[in-house]
Amino acid sequence: MLTIHGVPLSVHTRKAIVTAILKKIDYTFEVVIPVMPGNPPANWGTLSPTGLIPVMQDGDFTLADSTAICLYLERKQPAPPILPADIRDYARVLWFDAYAGGTIFRDVVDPLFAQTIVGPNIRDVPTDKAVVNDVLTNVQPKILGYLEQQSTGNFLVGDAMTLADIAITSNFIVYQYLGFEIDAARYPNLAKYLRGIVATAPFQKTLPDERPFVDQMGLQRDFLSLD
Ligand SMILES: N[C@@H](CCC(=O)N[C@@H](CS)C(=O)NCC(=O)O)C(=O)O
Known part of the structure; x- marks a missing residue:
């Protein structure tokens, strides 16, 4: 096991x-x-x-x-695959996974989590609002703008869920737990795409297990409609 x-x-x-x-x-x-x-x-x-x-x-x-x-x-367990067979689709999935971990997490989600949860709630260090504002104002628009262009369909690559969707969406679940929202008027494709991936069976199966931790940390979960 x-x-x-x-x-x-x-x-x-x-x-x-x-x-x-x-x-x-x-x-x-x-x-x-x-x-x-x-x-x-x-x-x-x-x-x-x-x-x-x-x-x-x-x-x-x-x-x-x-x-x-x-x-x-x-x-x-090769089926169902999270990496497509097509060489370019395969490479694009690896790109989105790298972008999720190396850019979205490192430059947006992790600093926001550190400033709003780890600092004030665990390390007794107050939120540095300048860091939060810098992420929201200077860092995030380029990332969300790029993803808005890329998320015109149900999946980022091909016609089934891949590692790209899992990695990108996982970042934005935590982003929204922290109380930050994807502005659906400004990023309509991205907002719709993320809602669609969150609604898939694998995400719906695991999200309820997160609830005790979400509640314990005082995070937002309304956007998931977990009840
Ligand atoms: N490249 C690593 C990154 C893992 C990572 O950053 N994990 C975070 C949680 S999402 C962590 O362990 N944070 C605790 C810490 O920074 O001490 C991976 O993909 O597993």
Whole structure:
């Protein structure tokens, strides 16, 4: 049985969970919250060389990094695929996954999470509003503008859900948990696209499991219609 270590509401943990659900791979879940002092287990440094979540264990095989985990699951259970067969579509999916982790998460979601949740609620450091304003005013418009051009259909690449949709949407779920909204008047394609991916069965199956953590952290969840 496969084990996923992480927090269900984390951007990168959700990528691994949704991929496992999509592929009907059974897994158990171990909660690890790296930002919570004293939380990670004693052997965490061995399981996660970076200290970050998620980590997956499949028997005696341990693997960190959400993309590596998703690609492992793709080989373990090829159907349904999260990577298209077509060479260009395949490459574009890898591009969107890299953009999700390297740009959307690093430049928008992570700083907003750090400023609005980790700082004030866990580290006792007040929100630096200048950082939040910089993200919202200077960083995010270029990213949302690009995604608005790319999200004209139900899926970012091809005609089925891929790693691209899982990685991009997972970021915007956390973004909205934090109380930030995608302006549907300014970004109508993106807003509609994200609603559609959130409504798919794998996301709908895992999102209720996030609720206890969402409630505990005082996050927003109205946009998900989880009730
Ligand atoms: N490249 C890594 C990034 C993982 C990552 O940044 N995880 C975040 C949660 S979404 C984390 O562990 N944050 C805790 C910390 O920064 O201490 C992956 O894709 O798994």
